[in-house]
Amino acid sequence: MESGALLVAGLEVVYGRSVRALHGISLDVPANGVVAVLGANGAGKSTLLRAVSGTLSLHRGAVTAGTIHYGGTRLAGRDPALIVRAGVVQVPEGRRVFANLSVDENLQAGALSTRGLRQGKDGTAKARANRDRVFELFPVLAERRTQRAGLLSGGEQQMLAIGRALMAAPRLLLLDEPSLGLAPMMVGRIAGVIREIAAQGVAVLLVEQNVTVALDLADKAYVLDVGEVRLAGSSADLARTDEVRRLYLGEEEAAGADAAGTPAPPAPRKPLRRWGE
Structure with a gap:
């Protein structure tokens, strides 16, 4: 395979x-x-x-x-x-962001499961690089990084859900x-x-x-x-x-109608x- x-x-x-x-x-x-x-x-x-x-x-x-x-x-x-x-990382239907956490905190939650990530300088640098990548894909998240996720629009929450998944460095x-x-x-x-x-x-x-x-x-x-x-x-x-x-x-194709006009x-x-x- x-x-x-x-x-x-x-x-x-x-x-x-x-x-x-x-x-x-x-x-x-x-x-x-x-x-x-x-x-x-x-x-x-x-x-x-x-x-x-x-x-x-x-x-x-x-x-x-x-x-x-x-x-x-x-x-x-x-x-x-x-x-x-x-x-392998899933973005669930309905976004399901952590509404009471900020954008940054939601992204940090995604980084907790990064494959191969360990505590320490290397792990911190990897998480920061992943976050920078998310902000490049979704500039609006960088602008709202301190805002509570529950106050984002539906589209912005979807961006955050995808960004949170990307923090885990999926293949x-x-x-x-x-x-x-x-x-x-x-x-x-x-x-x-x-x-x-x-x-x-x-x-x-x-x-x-x-x-x-x-x-x-x-x-x-x-x-x-x-x-x-x-x-x-x-x-x-x-x-x-x-x-x-x-x-x-x-x-x-639209359905036809009879002589009386009945569809x-x-x-x-x-x-x-x-x-x-």
Whole structure:
């Protein structure tokens, strides 16, 4: 396996005793580039990220089959802190910044789990260098460094959540719905930063409902439907499929109307095809 690559094979996840959320999921994320995971609510996208980051148990979930390897190291069953130290860091949906702490204090919290970081001069210098990098990506955070995070706008909180994750010096960044609830202009800014992060050598696994943004950012994409991979391929190829264009990009033909002007019922949803069928 390529160093720094993520490989998920035959993954199955159950919540509680009987709710099966993922059914034989397989995907790979190369050490360089962006891979997007698309799908409707409940498709299993966030569950997939939780399985990779080791946080499933916090949601009463468990991996029941399959494997997750990062750079050749098995992740399933490992403590989340060890996964972070291995270079895999997740930015959760909803930002979840520490509202009562300042911007600087939130970033310091992210630095506590930096892989290989130790107390002392070397650790302090590494944390300072990571913080400087975050401020280069997000100048507004430098301007608001002493401000309480809870007083930031939604877009600024998303920047802080990503910046906090970057303080841990990840090699693989897991992003869960980074555009959720943001204005279009802020979505564009966040997308630009994700592109810059990838250009700096950090692999990105992106879960995103804004399909237009996701396909523009990603080299490769997977479409999940009820816990299964239904489509997979390059972003350009997926954007040309009827399923993605109709279900996610809003390119559905308007329904006709009868002579009385009554709209025709919508066409029944066709089952998604696996890529290559």
